[in-house]
Amino acid sequence: MTQDRNAPPGLQGTDAPGTKVFRQGITSSEAGPLPDNTASGLIGGLTTRRATLVAGLAPLLPSIGLARSKTHSPALTQHSATTVSSLHTPAVLRNAPPPRPLVMLDPGHGGKDPGAIGYSGTYEKHVAEAAAAELERQLLASGRYRVALTRTSDRFIPLEGRVEMAQTHRAELFISMHADALHDASVRGASVYTLSGAASDSQTALIAQSENSADLFGGPHVHATSPEIQQILASLVSEETRRGSAHIASSVVTSFQSRLTLLNHPHRHAAFVVLKSADIPSVLIEMGFMSNRRDEESLRQAGHRAMVAGAMRDAIDRYFSSMRTGMG
Numbered sequence: 001m002t003q004d005r006n007a008p009p010g011l012q013g014t015d016a017p018g019t020k021v022f023r024q025g026i027t028s029s030e031a032g033p034l035p036d037n038t039a040s041g042l043i044g045g046l047t048t049r050r051a052t053l054v055a056g057l058a059p060l061l062p063s064i065g066l067a068r069s070k071t072h073s074p075a076l077t078q079h080s081a082t083t084v085s086s087l088h089t090p091a092v093l094r095n096a097p098p099p100r101p102l103v104m105l106d107p108g109h110g111g112k113d114p115g116a117i118g119y120s121g122t123y124e125k126h127v128a129e130a131a132a133a134e135l136e137r138q139l140l141a142s143g144r145y146r147v148a149l150t151r152t153s154d155r156f157i158p159l160e161g162r163v164e165m166a167q168t169h170r171a172e173l174f175i176s177m178h179a180d181a182l183h184d185a186s187v188r189g190a191s192v193y194t195l196s197g198a199a200s201d202s203q204t205a206l207i208a209q210s211e212n213s214a215d216l217f218g219g220p221h222v223h224a225t226s227p228e229i230q231q232i233l234a235s236l237v238s239e240e241t242r243r244g245s246a247h248i249a250s251s252v253v254t255s256f257q258s259r260l261t262l263l264n265h266p267h268r269h270a271a272f273v274v275l276k277s278a279d280i281p282s283v284l285i286e287m288g289f290m291s292n293r294r295d296e297e298s299l300r301q302a303g304h305r306a307m308v309a310g311a312m313r314d315a316i317d318r319y320f321s322s323m324r325t326g327m328g
């Protein structure tokens with residue numbers, strides 16, 4: 001297979017300019033029936049939300065039930081108690097397919113911000129976009145998720161705008177995808193980052209600084225957030241969100257372990273601006289380092305990106321599956 005319509009310029013399998021299909025906003029259908037295998041509910045995080053919704057509707061249900069029986073069917077009146085109580089039972093919900101969770105993918109950089117520039121000139125923004133498009137394809141193919149992307153074309157989006165998009169879409173998971181560069185070109189391997197006020201190590205502090213500097217490309221109207229503000233923002237993230245973020249991070253590391261070269265201590269943390277949603281578990285993935293010749297060469301290959309995306313899809317499956325069983 002040599003054609004890869006999702007690969008941006010400069011990467012393997014790129015279509016001729018002008019043939020690229022640009023997608024906008026949420027790219028899966030919002031509604032529609034679920035396949036039988038997902039109706040049983042892989043999506044645990046939503047159970048609570050759905051229960052809350054039903055509880056909120058409960059006061060309205062008796063009047064709805066009685067009004068219907070009076071208007072349309074006197075025979076139902078004598079059974080109205082049964083009808084009403086049945087509305088409170090889970091049996092009613094069996095027919096309502098649980099909404100699929102929305103996973104927000106965030107390809108790093110874009111537009112005037114190229115991100116890291118690789119050993120042989122590949123731009124991080126192109127690798128991130130191609131990898132996110134592949135992960136989107138795999139998640140949608142599973143039928144278990146809705147997927148939205150912060151960008152589906154080569155354009156600049158401030159970090160704050162990415163966080164806001166995830167909140168507007170009511171995402172249940174936010175995954176920022178990158179391939180940064182380090183001064184030491186010998187360092188290679190994938191790594192996974194969660195939010196913390198203080199960096200876990202000096203290398204991670206530099207990576208966070210580099211990723212947070214993306215907003216400098218935004219011009220005077222986009223202000224980079226100061227380290228002090230970043231620490232305050234990090235402290236606002238709820239404990240539950242922190243646990244979710246740590247959980248998806250360790251799930252990704254587990255998936256990567258058997259398939260990819262990993263950085264030492266691959267789960268790290270620092271004050272990444274893009275991970276500061278207070279209520280959406282968020283993780284930033286460095287799929288490799290553009291400054292390393294072998295990592296750059298791998299990330300240019302559609303086959304390698306498909307393997308990375310497959311590992312991430314498995315990690316996302318495990319994350320939602322364990323949230324459902326209450327192990328998250």
Ligand SMILES: [Zn+2]
Nearest residue numbers: 108115178179
């Ligand atoms: Zn980056």
